[in-house]
Amino acid sequence: MKDGEIHVDVLVVGGGNAALCAAIAAKRLGADVLIVEKAPMFYRGGNTRHTRNMRCAHDAATETLTGPYSEEEFWDDLLRVTEGNTDEKLAKHMIAKSKDMLTWIAEQGVRFQPSLGGTLSLGRTNSFFLGGGRAMLNALYKTAEELGIKVMYETPVTDLDIVDGHFKSALARHEGKPLRIHAKSLVAAAGGFEANIEWLKEGWGDVAENFLIRGTPYNRGDVLRLLLDKGVEPIGDPTQCHAVAIDARAPKFDGGIITRLDCVVFGIVVNKLAERFYDEGEDFWPKRYAIWGRLVAAQPDQISYIIFDAKSLKSFMPSLFAPIEANSIAELAQKLELPVEQLEATVGGFNEAVQPGTFDHTVFDDCHTKGLAIEKTHWARKLEDPPYYAYPVRPGITFTYLGTRVDEDARMLLQGGGKADNMYAAGEIMAGNVLGKGYAAGIGMTIGSVFGKLAGEGAATHV
Structure with missing residues (x-):
C-alpha cells in the first residue's frame, strides 16, 4: 500500500449481507479482498441490521423449519407477489441456488431459530436468524475477519474508473483523505437509494417528503448512480420499492x-x-404486507389508520409505540382527528356487513363481509368490543428496485449490449432483476445471499 493508494484482488463496496457473502466467497477461493463500508462500524450492514429471516427452497423439515418448501412453490409465490414482473430465468436460477444457502450460511457462523408465531405464518418457508439480523451480520463479520478480509469503515466511494465495461479503480474518502483503490474485480453491494429523498421525488413527486425510511440513512444510491452514469444497464422502475405501512x-x-x-x-x-x-x-400477511406502503402513499397526505378492538390487541407483535386507545369509536375519531360521523358510519357499515363464520388467521377462513364497495374477504370480525385501538401509519420504504441488470453469474450487463468484464453486483442494488414489483417476506435476504455468493465467486475466478 502506497500513501493514498491500495491494490487488492477484489473490492467489495457495501457492508451488508450481500457484501459479506461476496467477500467470504471470494476469499475462500483465494482472492485478496477489501470491503469498504460507508457507514461507521456501529451502523455497518445497511438494512441487514433490521432483518429477521430469509426465504429458501428446501426439501424437508429441519430443526427450525416445519416442512418442505419446493422450488415450484417458491416460484409460484414470487410470481404472485410480483404479478409476473420478474426475470423468470434469473429468478428460477436464484430459487434453485437458494436450496444450498441455508447450509452455506450456517457454515459461515450464522445460527437459526424456529419461526415466531402470530400473523407471520412463516414456520415452513422462512429461516429465522438466532438473535436477528444484527447477530447474523456479526457472525459474518467475525468469519470475514478470521479469514483475513480487511474492512474499512466510514469510507464512501466517490468515483469509479470504468472503461468499456472494465473496472480499474475506485476513488474513496477515508479519514478525510482521498484514497485510490485499484482492484482486479469489483463487487457492488451498496444498497438502493431509499434514503435519498430527492431521488425518490424524481419518481414519486412531492409525496415522497412524507415517506419514512425504515433502514439506514447511508443508502443514498451513490454507487448505483455512478454505475448507471458509466454505462451499466439499468433495470427496474424508480417508483417500485419494498414499501410497508409503519407506525x-x-x-x-x-x-x-x-x-x-x-x-x-x-x-x-x-x-x-x-x-x-x-x-x-x-x-x-407475509405475502401482502409489502403492498400497504404503496396503498397508504396513494391516500391523502400519505397517512392512514389501522383500527381494531380489544379482542385483537394481543394477537400480533406490537409496534415500538403504544396504540391510541378510546372507549368509543367517536372518542377514537376525536383522538385521531378524523371526521367523527364518517368514522362511525364506516365502522357501523363494516359491522353490519360481517357474515357469520369461524375466525382463524392461520387459514383462509370464512369470515368475510357482504355488501360493501370494498369487501374484506377473510378474517372479518365486528369491531364491537371496547376499548378500541388505532395505529397511525405512513409509507415505510425499505429498499428501492431500480438497479443494475445482471446475468446468472451476478455479472453486470452494459448499456447497448454486452457484459462487464470484471464487475459484479449483489443485493438491493440489483434486486430489481427479481423484484419488478411486490415483495414476499425474506426474499431480500435470499437475493443478497445467493447473488452475493455468486458475485464473490465470479470476482475471484476472474482474478
Missing part, C-alpha cells in the same frame, strides 16, 4: 422492524377521510 410516529430514518405493524388483518384501515380503501383480508 407514523417512527423516526425519519432507521426505525427498523420494530416500527412495522402486523395488525391489518385483525381490523380495518381508513384514510384521513375515515374511509376504507382496500381489502384488509386479501391474503396471508
